Amino acid sequence: MTVYYVNSATGSNSNTGTSEDSPFASFWAVENLKLQPGDSVLLAAGSVFNDQLDLKYSGTVDAPITIGSYGIGDAPVIHSPGDGIHSLYTSNIVIENIKITDTGGAAIYGGYVSNWTINNVEVDHTGLAGKAGSISIRTGSNITIENSTINDVNGDGMWIEKINGVTLLNNTVTNAHGTTADAVQINDSSNIVISGNYLDQTGAVTPKGVLTLIRPVDAVIEGNTIIGGGFGISAQAGTNIAIQDNDISGYGGYSWSYAIGLGDSGDTRNYDISGNYIHDGVWGVAVSSAGTTTYVREGIDISGNLFDDLTQAALKVDRPASGSFHDNFIASDVTPYSISPSIIAAGTFPVSDNTIIEEGPTTLASADGLAAADASVSLVSDTGLTSHNDLKLAADKIAADKAGAHHDNPIWETGVSDETLLLRHFGKAAAEKHGLTLGNGDHGVTIEAADLAGPENGSEISHHEIAPQPLHHSEADPLIVSMLQHGVLH
Template sequence: MTIYYVNSTTGSDGNNGTNQTSAFATLSKVESLKLKPGDSVLLAKGSVFNEQFDIKYSGTESAPIKIGSYGTGSTPVIHSNGDGIHSLYASNIVIENLKISNIGGAGIYGGSVTNWTVRNVDIAKTGMSESAGAVTFRSSTNVTVESSKISDVKGDGFWIEKVAGVKLLNNTVTSANGSTADAVQMNDSSNILIKGNHLDQTDASSPKGVIALVRPTNAVVEDNVLTGGGFGISAQAGKTVAIRDNDISGFHGYSWSFAVGLGDQGNARDYDISGNHIHDGAWGVAVSGPIGASYTRTNIKVHDNTFDDLSQAALKVDRPASGSFYNNTIESGTTATSISPSITDAHTFTVSGNHTVANVETTLASADTKVAAATTTTEVAADAAVVAVHDNLKIFTDNGEAHRGNLLENDTSDNDTLVLRRFGDESVGKHGLTLTGDYGVIHVDREGNYAYTLDETKLPSHDGHVSESFSYGVDDGNSHHSDGDTLTVYIHMDGLVS
């Protein structure tokens, strides 16, 4: 098990590469080696490599080959006219703590690979030809991408095709651009977990959406924040799909825009859609399909979701389907269902136990309080922890005064102490912090109080709505436990602009 060091500034390909003072200079030198299981290739922080890195050899499950970084300073960067990191047939690979940017193809490309983990990798400005996803895996097995960031890329954020065993965990994708781009495009894959990600297509030039699952089998999409795009989750044909506990908003632009859609491109069977907060868009859950197609849609359960601020209905069923819509919460002013009369008469899609509330935010806050109280009662012996929950500010009218709220009201800490430490990319000092956003100015303090003042001169000159998001971080007062989430500001411009 050998560690090879690569330093683009002080290294030389005439060195042996086995310690920091005799580092290689190029990635091509590493490619000339026959890497063995357990070997590591570490790139010096501050280094810039203008070349594609090909991984040709495999590790083992107990001794993977690792690609990472060492030293102090800025994260090492890979630039390339081709892919950033490229591999065919290699197995048991770990890639971590790198930056890949200004790439002609994919940031990371793996074809027919097995047991890959990508973590804490920053990928930006890839796919100049729009022909590749920032992270692309094809015909592979057991791929995990976690705690990584993808931003301002042409093409999809993730392109996953024919992969058995996919985990996308706690990643951020912002602005996957292009005429056919989604934040996540996943085709003909199985055993899928998409969890804890923040996927934001609000400012993307793509007319498409956030997550496109094409013919998935055994998929779970949970605890994600999905914003913007023409749709939230399109899982049009698949089997055994669970979509739960996500915050889905800002999906609009088309008469058909939906938070969750299925049944349009093939048979859909055994879907469980539950616990989601679906808001600020057009349709909620759309069970639909092309006229004349003989697709089947069976055992579709839509329950325990919250719907508000939708221009269309919470549920649309306009093609033959079997399932149920029950125990959902719908804010007054949002239409509950739009179901074709023939389906209603056939009694194949039942509606029961749903309830209407005047204010969803109040209901959600009450539910969070009950959950926190129950957790405290049943888990007294658990370690102290901090849990941050996504926040929303909705602006329907404006008189020039600040719109106020508190980021910490729906967050929890086992020691009952919460402090706002970070907002955006900056620390929150004792006098608070003021940031200028896309459409206004926001001030926050350590207690979580915020005041957002809208700047109407920055709004587009049309009706509709826009949004912007601010990330934030909290801890328990002594920094032993921390968490983070996002405040999203929704601005309904009807009546605000002339």
């Protein structure tokens, strides 16, 4: 296991490359090596490389080949008229702690690859020659992209196809430009986890959408913030798909724009769409299609979502489908559903037990107040709820900028942010479905169920203490209390 050092400013290709004092100067020297499992190629902090790095050799599961950095300072930068890093038929590769900018092609391209991890890589202003996918992985297995940022690229931010095992964690993708561009597109792939990402297309030039999955199998999309584009999540023709606890907003530009859409690329089976905060857009969940081809759409369960500030209905079903729309929370100024009469007559997509939330009866509590010993919050019962056992406490929106809040996570020593926290409560079913949830570690909200045994419908429940303690509830008078994991502290 050898470590090779590359420094474009002080290195020489006649050096051994095996120490910081004797580094190579360019990728040419690296590409003439036969890298072995466990070898590392480290680029000097502050170095700039104006060439494509070709990876030709594979590591092993226990000893991957690593491309990384060394030294103190700015991350090393790769510029290239082609791709930044290009590889075919390799496996067990780690790419980390570098920056790739101003490339003609993809920042990173991998074809027929497996067991790759891309971690803490910054990508900016790539795809200048029109090549799709700033990070483009085609055909293979077990690809992880995490803690990385992609911004101001031409074409899709990520393009992934025919991969068994895709994991996208805690990445930021902003401004993927182009009429066919999405922040992330995944085609014909399986065993997919997309979690904790921030995907924002509000500044993109003529974007198509934000997150697209075509013919996915066994996918979980959870806890992401998704903003802008013509649509939020297009999960077409999938099987066994969970779309849960995402914050989806700001999408529009078309009469058909939706937060979550199933589309018309093939048969669709077994979707769990739950716990999402869908707001400031056009349609909510659309079971629809642009064409007239008949596909199977079955097992679509939509529950426990919050719909607010939509110009069209929370639910649209205009193609034959089976499923249910139940126990959701819908702002009073949003049309609950638009379902074709033939589908209503068939009874295949029932609507039940949804709660209409009247706008206005909320109380704002400042973070300074939350941090104080005598902090309190006033809870106001919605008229659609039948008892305090139907309450679910949710923090759904604040006045601060969500983009900075999501990623900078401005939580101070008190465990709360310095911004304003807006609290609402909703119905029992979603809380039971999602369980007792806290979004920020050990800091939580303490509410005794016995304290809430006051007035029932429509009346104000008196102030109750909020402290940075674990959430708990009374066994004698059980209260299902849940805080939406995402969008809690901003």
